Amino acid sequence: MRARKERLYHNGIPERCIFPYQVATQTLASFIPLEKLGMKSKRHGRLDPELQRAHYFYHQGVDGNGSPQGEPIGTLHLCRGWPQLGHPTEPMTPSGAHASRADAFQHIERWHRARVEIAVVLDMMFEHEYPDQLSFFRKAHRAAQWYEYEVGGYHAEVIVYKCFSKSHVDDGDKFPTATWPCGSFTGGYMEVLDLSARFAYFPGHVVLGWTAFLFHRVSDWEVVCPSEDVQKRMSAHRVTPGRISSVSFFPTPAYKQLYGKAAGWAKDTQWGKLQFEE
Numbered sequence: 001m002r003a004r005k006e007r008l009y010h011n012g013i014p015e016r017c018i019f020p021y022q023v024a025t026q027t028l029a030s031f032i033p034l035e036k037l038g039m040k041s042k043r044h045g046r047l048d049p050e051l052q053r054a055h056y057f058y059h060q061g062v063d064g065n066g067s068p069q070g071e072p073i074g075t076l077h078l079c080r081g082w083p084q085l086g087h088p089t090e091p092m093t094p095s096g097a098h099a100s101r102a103d104a105f106q107h108i109e110r111w112h113r114a115r116v117e118i119a120v121v122l123d124m125m126f127e128h129e130y131p132d133q134l135s136f137f138r139k140a141h142r143a144a145q146w147y148e149y150e151v152g153g154y155h156a157e158v159i160v161y162k163c164f165s166k167s168h169v170d171d172g173d174k175f176p177t178a179t180w181p182c183g184s185f186t187g188g189y190m191e192v193l194d195l196s197a198r199f200a201y202f203p204g205h206v207v208l209g210w211t212a213f214l215f216h217r218v219s220d221w222e223v224v225c226p227s228e229d230v231q232k233r234m235s236a237h238r239v240t241p242g243r244i245s246s247v248s249f250f251p252t253p254a255y256k257q258l259y260g261k262a263a264g265w266a267k268d269t270q271w272g273k274l275q276f277e278e
Helices: 015-031 104-114 116-129 131-144 228-237 252-258 265-269
Strands: 057-059 069-071 074-079 156-161 177-187 190-192 197-199 207-209 216-218 221-223 242-249
Touching: 015 104, 015 116, 015 156, 015 177, 015 242, 104 116, 116 131, 116 177, 116 207, 131 252, 131 265, 221 242
Parallel strands: none
Antiparallel strands: 057 069, 074 156, 156 242, 177 207, 177 221, 177 242, 190 197, 190 216
């Protein structure tokens, strides 16, 4: 992988990026309401109906000795523009998180700024592993780019916030999907059922592949008590333990509308709502 004429080698998300991202994501989840567990997904067409369980994740504080505290869990889809379900040719709209409160765009843009380096790393991985897909990937992203800090080629992200999953395929995704976890946990392996394989899937480990065609799941995980140094850092930033997974993807319905569009198309036409004659 090459950047600025320097060859870079890394087997995952750089360690220096993981904790700041965890802080930024928990901060975002404290402002933007998490989606209801079990709600119908646009990406999981063949989904186990019990994918999520409506419950709260309980922890005992960062040192394991505090009083039990409930913390909401769930998912958060962040997509700048995609078609409404059942209306694939109509003008695209942002995911619900962007309209959850008056200042939602500000919080989401701040989150994008905090993950810029991670987005660059994921883009470089994609370039290295799937060069034949790269030009389509990046051209569609340039047409859709909305935030200044959106870099790379992925069009949408979903945060899986301290909850569990069961076997599914991401059959709403166009390109290979990138996913990686962070937090304080044990377990949580990536299991690809169609390959009869289980992969280590610890903080910073990246799974990049065609999850639109392969049934997969994350095995059950448990919270672990981090080291004393990490506990102090978590306390200083008011971060709670648990597992957060981040998935970067490109929705197929959005790609179909973005295909062949010029850079800046989303802003110029308000996602297709405004049409101009040449």
